[in-house]
Amino acid sequence: MNETPATARLRRAVRAVILADDDRVLLCRFSFPHPAVPTGATVVWAAPGGGIEPGELPLAALRRELHEETGLVIDADPPHVWHQEVAAPGHADGYDGVVNDYFLVRTTRFDPRGALSDDDLAAEHISGMRWWRHGDIAQYSGTDLFSPRDIATPLAALIAGDIPGTPVMLGL
Numbered sequence: 001m002n003e004t005p006a007t008a009r010l011r012r013a014v015r016a017v018i019l020a021d022d023d024r025v026l027l028c029r030f031s032f033p034h035p036a037v038p039t040g041a042t043v044v045w046a047a048p049g050g051g052i053e054p055g056e057l058p059l060a061a062l063r064r065e066l067h068e069e070t071g072l073v074i075d076a077d078p079p080h081v082w083h084q085e086v087a088a089p090g091h092a093d094g095y096d097g098v099v100n101d102y103f104l105v106r107t108t109r110f111d112p113r114g115a116l117s118d119d120d121l122a123a124e125h126i127s128g129m130r131w132w133r134h135g136d137i138a139q140y141s142g143t144d145l146f147s148p149r150d151i152a153t154p155l156a157a158l159i160a161g162d163i164p165g166t167p168v169m170l171g172l
Contacts, residue, residue, distance in 0.1 A: 003043055046146070
């Protein structure tokens with residue numbers, strides 16, 4: 001976690017760690033140019049979700065984002081499992097960094113197809129979605145990045161059923 005100055009403008013967002021009944025996690029493929037994709041990289045795999053609109057509650061934002069991006073509709077309030085703060089100018093357009101709150105959503109595996117058109121997804125730099133096995137993430141040696149970079153470690157705990165009582169703090 002980076003030190004965040006009190007005056008920093010941070011983009012607040014919600015994300016869903018969607019775990020299927022076969023313990024695969026659904027990740028979105030964000031392509032360059034996107035604030036989450038650092039210079040020199042072309043792709044970052046991250047949990048679905050996005051920014052909280054002014055006046056919107058976090059869980060309402062999560063429900064909206066999941067419906068838009070994946071088509072998944074959730075009724076119950078999922079547990080808040082991870083918290084991430086990244087203070088880095090340029091990481092989010094118009095902001096000094098981001099705050100991501102991650103919620104665990106358990107579901108049966110489904111074909112992600114949200115309310116957004118392919119063009120709308122492309123405008124958000126989402127170029128695909130994939131169900132990943134934990135081992136494939138942990139052993140990945142290609143050029144794509146993950147967000148958070150060490151997603152395999154906290155993901156293993158969730159797969160093992162270790163649901164934290166308070167959100168686990170994550171780094172970049």
